[in-house]
Amino acid sequence: MNILIIGPSWVGDMMMSHSLYQTLKEQYPNCHIDVLAPNWCKPLLARMPEVRNALTMPIGHGAFNLTERYRIGKSLRNQYDMAIVLPNSLKSAFIPLFAKIPLRRGWKGESRYFFLNDLRNNKKDYPMMVQRYVALGYEKAAIPTAEKLAIPTPYLQVEQSAVEKTKEKFTALFAPIENRPAIGFCPGAEFGPAKRWPHYHYAKLAAMLIEAGYGIYLLGSQKDQEAGEQIRTTLDNSQQVYCLNLCGKTNLNEAVDLIADCVGVVSNDSGLMHIAAALNKPLIACYGPTSPQYTPPLSDKAVVLRTIEGGLIKIRKGEADGGYHQSLIDLAPEKVFAKLTALLENL
Incomplete structure (x- = not known):
């Protein structure tokens, strides 16, 4: 299984997302994980062994730029089985849709009903951001409660x-x-x-x-x-x-x-x-x-x-x-x- 992650735009959020990548490797042992994120993230993603590729997101935080999102999505077609969208914005869900990725997973936010077909709507049951990230690593019917949700600790490889x-x-x-x-x-x-x-x-x-x-x-x-x-x-x-x-x-x-x-x-x-x-x-x-x-x-x-x-x-x-x-x-x-x-x- 090939999985595309639409990554966050902040250093702390990117570090917490590593708990999700570890969870995905546990849930889908043979999966390959690529992360689409700002270019500055690459040094961090390169130190996370669960990530196969860090793909550059050229659109700045807050910019809409629908034409460029369509171009990126089109370039990613026929490469992924699932996408997981970590930001809550509507615009962050466009690229997986344009890429025609069959399974598009994320939390409810900003009227994303049409864009995400594995939509989670019980975000408040998971009070920590890292819990919300990790919960997206599970099939919808098999997500543990917040109390039972295992949180793999983020880490970075250092030479x-x-x-x-x-x-x-x-x-x-x-x-x-x-x-x-x-x-x-x-x-x-x-x-x-x-x-x-x-x-x-x-x-x-x-x-x-x-x-x-x-x-x-x-x-x-x-x-x-x-x-x-x-x-x-x-x-x-x-x-x-x-x-x-x-x-x-x-x-x-x-x-x-x-x-x-x-x-x-x-x-x-x-x-x-x-x-x-x-x-x-x-x-x-x-x-x-x-x-x-x-x-x-x-x-x-x-x-x-x-x-x-x-x-x-x-x-x-x-x-x-x-x-x-x-x-x-x-x-x-x-x-x-x-x-x-x-x-x-x-x-």
Whole structure:
């Protein structure tokens, strides 16, 4: 059986989708899985052995472009027995229809009745996103309840030789911390400062860890470079050399390698948090207005810290200076340090 997955557009969602691919291999042992997703996903998909091919989705997130969707669908005809559509949008269901894939599976959403012929309509029975992904790996009549649904843990394959090659790219920068175990900080968040633990808390934690003999990798995209620099420059001059701002200096593949090189990670609720969990790193996940019940890090080495209760709070910018959310301001660096060191002691 050949299966086409219409993949998600975000790093964290892509990591959680790996649980589905593992489930499909259990349900259909001889299946071949191809994933249609944005080009940036390829480094992650290449590290998932269940995926045969990563197909480039050239249409940007949010763009409709029906003509291009028809062209892509037509090019995929007579290749697949089943398609699974992970996004909830109507437009995401066009390509499997245009590809004339016989079985088209997904959750009810945005009037997709005509487009999906294996439509699931009990999404609320599965409160976690990863549960909703995994449930699509089962035949409709055989889906376990949420309580009995087995969730395979996402993971990424890492070659130590690749890690060393990535580190060689930054040889001069890494020299001061060559003999220090590294802690990764992931200070960015896709939807702005309300999801970010404040830079001054990261800096205070960095100072405590540097004093304890660690080095710090600040990891993220180009748009996280400023946040990383705020953390680094808040440190004393004598400590800044042990805190490396790598935000925007690595591609996603290199970021995975450097997280793999860390002995522990502290992160906001972000895509890199899910990557750290998939690499089985001791992880402190700092949550504010987003919901750890819906998209938690999927690792038994992860500790979620949150100072408020309840589900998702829809907010893009907090009311405090810097746009931070008060719940994340209230999460003291001393508490994070204590939880992280406790995790590291159990290694």
